[in-house]
Every structure is written in C-alpha cells, then in structure tokens.
Amino acid sequence: MLKTYQYPEFGYVRSPEQAEGKQVRHPVVIIGAGPIGLATGLECARRGIPCVILDDNNTVSIGSRAVCYAKRPLEFLDRLGCAERMIAKGISWQVGKVFFREKLSYQFDLLPESDHKMPAMINLQQYYLEEFLIDEIAREPKADLRWKHKLLSIRQNDDHAVLTIETPDGVFTMEATWVVACDGANSDTRKMVGGDFVGQFFQDRFLIADVVMKADFPTERWFWFDPPFHPNQSVLLHKQSDDVWRIDFQLGWDADPVEEKKPEKVIPRIKAMLGENVPFELEWVSVYQFACRRMKDFRIGRVLFAGDSAHQVSPFGARGANTGFQDADNLGWKLKLVLDGNAPEALIDTYTEERAFAADDNLMNSTRSTDFITPKSAMSKRFRNAVLELAEHTPGIRPLVNSGRLSTPTPYVTSSLNTKDVGDWAGRMTPGTNCDDAPITLGGKPAWLLNQLGDGFVVLTFGEAPASEVKSGGVSARVVTVGKDIEDTKGLVAARYDGRPGTTYLIRPDQHVAARWRSFDGKTIAAALKKACGQ
Amino acid sequence: MKLNTTANIPDRDGFYQDLIDSQRDMTDEEASLMNCKLVILLANHIGDREALTEAIRLAARTARAAART
The missing domain is CATH 3.40.30.120 (Glutaredoxin)
Incomplete structure (x- = not known):
C-alpha cells in the first residue's frame, strides 16, 4: 500500500451480451487497459468507432512504471482531453545535472522552444495518467471499458476474430473486426496468435525505488555515471508529483532481483546517495528488466499490436509509453477509414510501415544511449570516461554525453502515404512529419x-x-x-x-x-x- | 573524399615530438585515456561528419590489416 496514493477499485459489470448469451461483432476490441490500451480505446471512440476495452484486472497500474511524458504524446493526449489535467498534476523540470564518479560534471537547462501549448515533457506517475484516461472514457459513450475480462483464446477468420473471454460469470465469446493488443511486453495475445518478438540487442535490470521526500531538494533531473554509492553503474533521480521521487539504479544483467529488492539493501544505497541527514520514506521498490526487441509485423491477421506488446526498448529516453501513444495516434484514423469502407485494408498495413520505422529509430537511440552508459569494452569505457572528464571544463564536448535522449517523434519520411515534395522548402515540416504547434x-x-x-x-x-x-x-x-x-x-x-x-x-x-x-x-x-x- | 589525406601539418617533427613527449611519463592506461580525449577533441574540432566517418573507416581498415600481419 502506498502512502501517497490509494488504488481505485473498478467494479465488474456483467455485459448484456454475456448475460443474453449472444455473440456480438464489435468493430474494435482492445486487449489491456494500460495507458496504451486506454488511449487507443479513447482515440477510436473519439473518431466514432464503438469499441470495447478488456482488462483482466480491476485497477490502475500498480507501483512505479512510466514517469516521463514528452511533448508529442502530450499533444495526442490533449486531443483526447487528458493533457491539461496531467500538466496540472505533473512536474515540469528544466535543469539537469550530470555527475561522474564523486563530482558534478556539468549542468544544463533544457530551454524548450516557446509558443507551444504543451511543455517539452512532464513527470507523472503512471497511475494518475491511467485514472485521467479512465475518467475521460467514462464520459465517452462509444468506449466500453470492461474490468475482470480475461482473454483466453483467439480464433482468426478472414474478416474478424472470435475471442473467448472469461469473467466472474464464466466464459463467453465475442467477435471483433479488429483486435488491438495492448497487453504489454509479455503480451499473451501475441503468444496466442504466434507472433514473434525478436532482436535482443541488449538486456539489463534496474532497481526502481520511489521515495517520499519532503526535504527541500531542487526539482531537477540528476544522472550519475559510476557514482561512489553505486560503482560501475548509472543512477537516475527524477521528481514526480506528491513529493515522490523516482530513483532508477542500473543493476546489470547478473544482479539477483530478489536480493536487490530487500529494504536492508535498498535503504543504505539511497542514504549514500541523498546524504545521511535527508529524511525519506520508501514508497515502492521493484526490479525491472528489459530487452530491446520488436515484432517484425505489428499486424497478424485481424490482430494489431500497439505499445510494449509490439516493441520494447531500454528505459533511457522515456521511449516506452511515449512511443506507444504515437502507435495509438497512428492507428485510430486508419481503423476509422477502413471500417467505414473509405480506404482499402492496405491502409492498415501502413501502420506497421510507419510505426515499425519509428520503433527502429527508438531502438537505435536507446542502443546508443546504452552503449554510452554501459560501455562493453575497456576501450569504449575509456572513450566514455574521456567524454565525461572533458565535459566538466569543455562545454563543446557536453552534447556528446548521452544519458538518454528524450523521446522525440520519428518523422515518417519514407512513408508510402506521403506525396513527394516539389520545390524548395525551409524548416522541418517535410511530408511525414508531425505538425508543429503555434x-x-x-x-x-x-x-x-x-x-x-x-x-x-x-x-x-x-x-x-x-x-x-x-x-x-x-x-x-x-x-x-x-x-x-x-x-x-x-x-x-x-x-x-x-x-x-x-x-x-x-x-x-x-x-x-x-x-x-x-x-x-x-x-x-x-x-x-x-x-x-x-x- | 572529404578527409584530407595529403600532408597538412606544419612543423611535422615538432608535432610528433609533442605527442610522444606528452605521454613519456604516463602509464599505458593514462596514455590510452589521453588518446581517447585527443580523439574526442580533434573530432569536435574537425566537425565534418563525412570526414570523420572516412577517418574512422580508414583507421579501422588499416588497423585490422596491420594486426593480421
């Protein structure tokens, strides 16, 4: 149980179709009510597609997970009506500090471009975001969110899929013209339809600790390379709302997750980091592991994959949830046009074309960050340390320091939906690019x-x-x-x-x-x- | 070819001596770290992305060939 947050419990409701034993065909059924599933459902509903969102649980995400939301996903969430609440509740930061071993290497100010409605990024606990999305869905008659609905199996047909669902009232079946699987990196849906999930470029474990700290600590992002309190690894400190601070300790792949999670192991580590006299309370501890990989095709028959079920990256740069929202953004309008018969089914395949292109860009960026943060050879470590040491006194070298590059949208420059430019153009608004606000x-x-x-x-x-x-x-x-x-x-x-x-x-x-x-x-x-x- | 591979360093022997002298009292580890810093500083000075790639390729190819003989 957290001290700063009480998890809501959403009631299970028996659906009329299960009660009546009638097999109903839905245009879109979404599996998983995490941030991407909820956003996909809301996006579909806002575009006029009646959709059902199924989740096997009955609350929001437990513990400390996604933290940082970047401008483009906030713009998308603004379209869904959630961004203003997120910004009001969330934390904005501008100053970042980079430490190497025992001392400050340098600090920077993000100085985001002005005259955009959305900030460059905010920090907010994932459960708040999910709550805001759920509130918005409750106001949306076309979105039907059903808790305690577990997908047991899928049978694929040419123009629809048949889903077998288990609820507290037993098992029933429903049909979906399209299924969107948003059930995370360990997606059961993906396994049910035989989807691949390949390309482990890199794997690592992180210890995630949320601490409540009322001390007058500045609202800044602090990143340590090889600190004395956690040698040879990286540590990230970020502020979230309610005076909750999120700390990510990189552990390495060989660490023992059970051992590392023990409070007697965690607390001294945090004390060494914050200083003996800074009072804090431990709110949450978990060990998180990841790999860098993606599905080859984000569509298998009638099932589409969005968010972590389709692609997984390292946490450096906050690319997980951020890129997942852009999947939803990309998919909603395409589903609407195809369902209405205004576009061929081929339009759906441009979802993989565009979003796999973006996923590869994310994988490349997070692999680059990882290579800097965790050098793989003695010589690459020397290069890394050379950059960090030079950065202290030579400002021109600081841009080479890579402690994670914040997620920015990948322009679909090669997309088959673009019409090629003619003539000379200045600026960044080339075909395939997300529109700048003004x-x-x-x-x-x-x-x-x-x-x-x-x-x-x-x-x-x-x-x-x-x-x-x-x-x-x-x-x-x-x-x-x-x-x-x-x-x-x-x-x-x-x-x-x-x-x-x-x-x-x-x-x-x-x-x-x-x-x-x-x-x-x-x-x-x-x-x-x-x-x-x-x- | 963006990389200048023609002779371009004035006082060539003086430059070379500078380089060797600067590492005379260093351990191999210290000298290696210094070499890394030198690469980073010079790369930033050059700032021409294509020239840098050509230099990396040329150095890598010849290093591998030399290591084989």
Missing part, C-alpha cells in the same frame, strides 16, 4: 494551431482558397485558411511552416503532414488525399 487567434481569442487539426484531414492554406473542402471518394478534407479562419497573430505558423502566399499543406487526422505545395490546386490535393488513404 499560437493563433480564433474568433478574437487566443488559441493553438494543433487544436484546429486532428478531427479529420485538413487542408491548411496561406492564401485564398477556392473551396471550403477537398474530396476524394468518401473522404473529405476541411480547408482552414490562415488569415481568415485563424489569425497567425505572432507570425509563427508562417515561420514554422515556411508559409508564403499560396502555400498549402494536406494534414492527416493524426496531425502529420501528408503533402504540401506552393499553390492551392484542388485536383493535386485530391490525389494526395487519395494517396494518404492508402490508394
């Missing part, structure tokens, strides 16, 4: 650009638009004109999108650029829209 004025009031995108396809144009929408088949893109529908008060929309008179963007429902041009041409836009729908 402050705007809407109806005389301050607002944000991203909040105007994301309901469906949008044509964002900086000139006179000859139409209010562009259509391709059953799909339409709403035209938003800068200077008419929204005011670019600070000039940052034009600056960030290299907007000149006539510049026109086609933006996907997940707020990614599909195509852009220097003039508005309805036929060209319609062709790009068709392509972005997988045709």
Whole structure:
C-alpha cells in the first residue's frame, strides 16, 4: 500500500451480451487497459468507432512504471482531453545535472522552444495518467471499458476474430473486426496468435525505488555515471508529483532481483546517495528488466499490436509509453477509414510501415544511449570516461554525453502515404512529419494551431482558397485558411511552416503532414488525399 | 573524399615530438585515456561528419590489416 496514493477499485459489470448469451461483432476490441490500451480505446471512440476495452484486472497500474511524458504524446493526449489535467498534476523540470564518479560534471537547462501549448515533457506517475484516461472514457459513450475480462483464446477468420473471454460469470465469446493488443511486453495475445518478438540487442535490470521526500531538494533531473554509492553503474533521480521521487539504479544483467529488492539493501544505497541527514520514506521498490526487441509485423491477421506488446526498448529516453501513444495516434484514423469502407485494408498495413520505422529509430537511440552508459569494452569505457572528464571544463564536448535522449517523434519520411515534395522548402515540416504547434487567434481569442487539426484531414492554406473542402471518394478534407479562419497573430505558423502566399499543406487526422505545395490546386490535393488513404 | 589525406601539418617533427613527449611519463592506461580525449577533441574540432566517418573507416581498415600481419 502506498502512502501517497490509494488504488481505485473498478467494479465488474456483467455485459448484456454475456448475460443474453449472444455473440456480438464489435468493430474494435482492445486487449489491456494500460495507458496504451486506454488511449487507443479513447482515440477510436473519439473518431466514432464503438469499441470495447478488456482488462483482466480491476485497477490502475500498480507501483512505479512510466514517469516521463514528452511533448508529442502530450499533444495526442490533449486531443483526447487528458493533457491539461496531467500538466496540472505533473512536474515540469528544466535543469539537469550530470555527475561522474564523486563530482558534478556539468549542468544544463533544457530551454524548450516557446509558443507551444504543451511543455517539452512532464513527470507523472503512471497511475494518475491511467485514472485521467479512465475518467475521460467514462464520459465517452462509444468506449466500453470492461474490468475482470480475461482473454483466453483467439480464433482468426478472414474478416474478424472470435475471442473467448472469461469473467466472474464464466466464459463467453465475442467477435471483433479488429483486435488491438495492448497487453504489454509479455503480451499473451501475441503468444496466442504466434507472433514473434525478436532482436535482443541488449538486456539489463534496474532497481526502481520511489521515495517520499519532503526535504527541500531542487526539482531537477540528476544522472550519475559510476557514482561512489553505486560503482560501475548509472543512477537516475527524477521528481514526480506528491513529493515522490523516482530513483532508477542500473543493476546489470547478473544482479539477483530478489536480493536487490530487500529494504536492508535498498535503504543504505539511497542514504549514500541523498546524504545521511535527508529524511525519506520508501514508497515502492521493484526490479525491472528489459530487452530491446520488436515484432517484425505489428499486424497478424485481424490482430494489431500497439505499445510494449509490439516493441520494447531500454528505459533511457522515456521511449516506452511515449512511443506507444504515437502507435495509438497512428492507428485510430486508419481503423476509422477502413471500417467505414473509405480506404482499402492496405491502409492498415501502413501502420506497421510507419510505426515499425519509428520503433527502429527508438531502438537505435536507446542502443546508443546504452552503449554510452554501459560501455562493453575497456576501450569504449575509456572513450566514455574521456567524454565525461572533458565535459566538466569543455562545454563543446557536453552534447556528446548521452544519458538518454528524450523521446522525440520519428518523422515518417519514407512513408508510402506521403506525396513527394516539389520545390524548395525551409524548416522541418517535410511530408511525414508531425505538425508543429503555434499560437493563433480564433474568433478574437487566443488559441493553438494543433487544436484546429486532428478531427479529420485538413487542408491548411496561406492564401485564398477556392473551396471550403477537398474530396476524394468518401473522404473529405476541411480547408482552414490562415488569415481568415485563424489569425497567425505572432507570425509563427508562417515561420514554422515556411508559409508564403499560396502555400498549402494536406494534414492527416493524426496531425502529420501528408503533402504540401506552393499553390492551392484542388485536383493535386485530391490525389494526395487519395494517396494518404492508402490508394 | 572529404578527409584530407595529403600532408597538412606544419612543423611535422615538432608535432610528433609533442605527442610522444606528452605521454613519456604516463602509464599505458593514462596514455590510452589521453588518446581517447585527443580523439574526442580533434573530432569536435574537425566537425565534418563525412570526414570523420572516412577517418574512422580508414583507421579501422588499416588497423585490422596491420594486426593480421
């Protein structure tokens, strides 16, 4: 039992379909009500897909797990209506300190770019995030969250899957046109459908300790390389809400998890780290192990995989939950178009194309961090130590210090849904990239650009638009004109999108650029829209 | 080829002496750490990503070939 948090208990409810013994076909069934399952359910419901979320338990995530949420996932969660609560409850930090052995090597200030609605990142315990998502789902009639529903088996058919579910009332079956498995790294769903999970580039164990500390400790991220209180390993200290501090001790693969978890082992270690006279209470201890791996294909028949069930990375850089939310962001609109018959099933396969590309980028980044933090040879350790020693007095070397690079979204630069750029463009908004936010004025009031995108396809144009929408088949893109529908008060929309008179963007429902041009041409836009729908 | 492989160091013998002298009183471990620092500092000074890759490849290839003979 935690001192700062009481786990809610959600009631089991017998579903009408089980009570009536009727086998119902649902458009989407999500397995697992962790952060990614809940977000996927909410995302589907918000797009108009009735969906069912099943979880074999009846509460939120127990203990200390995901901590750090980066800007892009917060933007996605803002679209779902959860980000403002998260920011209010969460902790923002800007100063980081890097220690090498017994002394401070250097400190840095993140200095995030201003004029974005969402901060660069926040720290928040996972159970709060899940609570906020569950509250939002309770207000969403299209999302049906069912506790104490355990998936026993799946039978795959051409156009649906049949799920056998166990509840306190016994066993029943339900059908799903699509199943989204969000049941974590040890996904049972993945095993049931014979999914692979390969590529153990690296494995390690971490001791996670949450301590309650009221002492006047600064809200900073502290990272130690090879500290005297934990030689040859790394340690990370992060603040969460409710005066709870999260400490990650890297243990190495050979450590004994049972031994390391014992309070008589943990407490002296924390004392050595914080100082003898800093009072704290131990809130939570666990040992966490991971490997770097991913599924080859995130789709097996009618089953799609999102979050840790599809890919697992090292914790350096907070890439687990953050990248999982981007899976949900990528999948929701594609499911909607395909379920409505407005796009071919091939659109679903671009989910693997884009998100496996992102997973590989995450794996590469976390492997690089790991190689720096845990050098594998005497010479690579010398190089690492050389960088850390130089960093103390030579600021230009500090960028080489890699204590985990914070998760940033991977642009889908090679995606088959993009239409290739023509002409010269400045800035980062190339096709496949997530849209930058910018402050705007809407109806005389301050607002944000991203909040105007994301309901469906949008044509964002900086000139006179000859139409209010562009259509391709059953799909339409709403035209938003800068200077008419929204005011670019600070000039940052034009600056960030290299907007000149006539510049026109086609933006996907997940707020990614599909195509852009220097003039508005309805036929060209319609062709790009068709392509972005997988045709 | 971005890497300058033509002679480019003025006072070549002086440079070489500097390098050797700086490690004269060091243990192998100290000298190895110093070499690592030198690589990092020089790489930062060069700052040309392609030239650095070419230098890494050239050094690695010739080191392997030399180690085999």
